[in-house]
Amino acid sequence: MTPIQPEVLTMRLKRFCILAASAAMPLPALAHSFAAPYTLPVPFALYAWGACAALVLSFVIIGLMARLPFMHVTSVSGITPAKSATSSWLMPGALLAALRMAGVLLLALCIATGLFGTRNPFANFNMTFFWIVFVLGFSYLVALCGDLYGVLNPWRTLCDWIERLLPSAFRARLRYPAALLGYYPALALYMAFIWLELFGHTTPRSLSIALLLYTAIGLLGAALFGKEAWFRYGDFLAVFLRLIAMMAPVRLLHGEPGTSPTIRMQWRMPFTGLLEQEAEHVSLAVFVLFMLSSTAYDGMHESQPWSEFFWAGIYPLIAPIITAGSKQPFAVAARVFHHWQSLALFLSPMLYLLCYLVFLKLARMLTASTETVRRLALRFAFSLVPIAFVYHVTHYYTLLLSQGPAFFRQISDPFGLGWNLFGTAGYAAQPILLDANVIWHTQVGLILIGHVVSVYLAHIEAMRTFRSAYRAALSQLPMLLLMVGLTAAGLWILSLPIASGQVALPTAAS
Structure with missing residues (x-):
């Protein structure tokens, strides 16, 4: 030979x-x-x-x-906008509480359907909801309506609920070294997230495991450094969506601490939020x-x-x-x-x-x-x-x-079990296909x-x-x-x- x-x-x-x-x-x-x-x-x-x-x-x-x-x-x-916002809309506390609860329930449903539902990624709720509705659709909504994630963040809601039962659960054990670490924890998680998207060959089950892991990291980070520090510097979704929300023509203002939970929506010129502050750490620029x-x-x-x-x-x-x-x-x-x-x-x-x-x-x-x-x-x-x-x-x-x-x-x-909870199971989901031009x-x-x-x-x-x-x-x-x-x-x-x-x-x- x-x-x-x-x-x-x-x-x-x-x-x-x-x-x-x-x-x-x-x-x-x-x-x-x-x-x-x-x-x-x-x-x-x-x-x-x-x-x-x-x-x-x-x-x-x-x-x-x-x-x-x-x-x-x-x-x-x-900056001072040429026309200051003269009107705003107050979101009632009851509506805010209902939306926050819905966020936690959707997170729980994503995890449960991935673990116990069909293995078909096209039929499983968690694949479509997380990758398409949340990662894509919600980020575009944030660009129009402001930092809704900062208001409805299900991981932060979980912390609030746990804190009602255990008041000292998220009292900072360590002072977060903001000058040293900045947003590097969020950047590291963001990189891991993108790697999972591109090379993780995600299945419904592996997505649920990733969400459980992210939940554990978030609760641990909030317990170590306190809720405010973690969800500012460590939660990459919070950082990512907060940056996008700075372009929105709506600014969401939280109620004063100790008062009933309310959110006030205030109008502003589009994109001006990006000029109202600057990156305070190199890690945020990266x-x-x-x-x-x-x-x-x-x-x-x-x-x-x-x-x-x-x-x-x-x-x-x-x-x-x-x-x-x-x-x-x-x-x-x-x-x-x-x-x-x-x-x-x-x-x-x-x-x-x-x-x-x-x-x-x-x-x-x-x-x-x-x-x-x-x-x-x-x-x-x-x-x-x-x-x-x-x-x-x-x-x-x-x-x-x-x-x-x-x-x-x-x-x-x-779960792909043949249910029809809202009468839409037979909906013929026709994809919207656009011409290549x-x-x-x-x-x-x-x-x-x-x-x-x-x-x-x-x-x-x-x-x-x-x-x-x-x-x-x-x-x-x-x-x-x-x-x-x-x-x-x-x-x-x-x-x-x-x-x-x-x-x-x-x-x-x-």
Whole structure:
């Protein structure tokens, strides 16, 4: 028998690993917008140039009209909207209590249906409710209606209930080291959550176990550091949704401690919440950057260019070590590929942070500012939230339309046992399918709008920081380049063909 040449073995190994990695992916549903190969109406370069040109034009218009913004900049620490909120709506305490109880019951139902219900992920209530209704739909509702999660957080409600029985249960045993840790606990849990989405191959049972684990972590954190500290710094869902809620035209104001529980809804100009405060810790800025990088990574990690980058660029460098040191090189190569995928996810915010700091350094040099780069990073971090949010929407809103209608059927039969509690078990959940042209142009429009809003917010922040229209405009030139780069990259990622063709709904509904 003719011996196989090393380069032939390497090529066969690479092909096998690509097939194995593709075969290992669950196949229930598509995660991205285009279920079939889609040809753009015009070359991608025209979309990229057009979007970037529109962004530059927006920057020029914002700079010229900086004296007439929809808000008046009064200080570095805050803003005064052009029209202060004159009306508000008080949510009665009874309604608030009912909604909080409903949140706990839905959490309990999610856990119970995953543990004891059908194993079919498409028929199980917890998969649709958690990944689609909550992670997607609720985050979009928060962007419109304010920080509802801060009001209805089921884990915080559990703490309140336990505290009624055991008044000292959540009295802080340790003082939370906010200056040292900041939001790093929430960031670590956020990274674990995204990893579970992308690589955890979630089933109804494993989702329930993850929710139980998250519940245990939350109760333990609240017991150690107190409720206020944990749900501010440690609960990643609270941090994530609180950032999104800062864009909302509604501010939710809690009643004074010791009074009956009430929530007052106060109107404000959209997006101004992002200018009312700044990131108080570097970890919160990194959290915002991970909101960006994780969505971009999700769009890229199964694309053809990404697969080719590893198998044609990185793998040949380590192939001799694998083939020489293992009796099962195919299995080892597949494991290396999966480890590489996870490592790239965890390193993605660091790459974004590096780019962010480089452009801020350029802005500091252009303006000869005495502000440190760290200080500038904290000041401008929230101006990136609209970009992160529109990335989230453009990547996943089609899932809400296609998979969301199943909720109405499953709520009547959450365990898949043939029940019909609300008379909707026979509901023919027809997915809402949009034309590929509509999806693509919607994505282009959303990404452009998100970046224009971020350019405006960054310019207002620059006016407050540099105290001069000229220096503010000068400082924003590097940030404009960053926004242009993010716009082009975001559109490019959305247009990439998927290497494996399919991604599981449970692991890609972030």
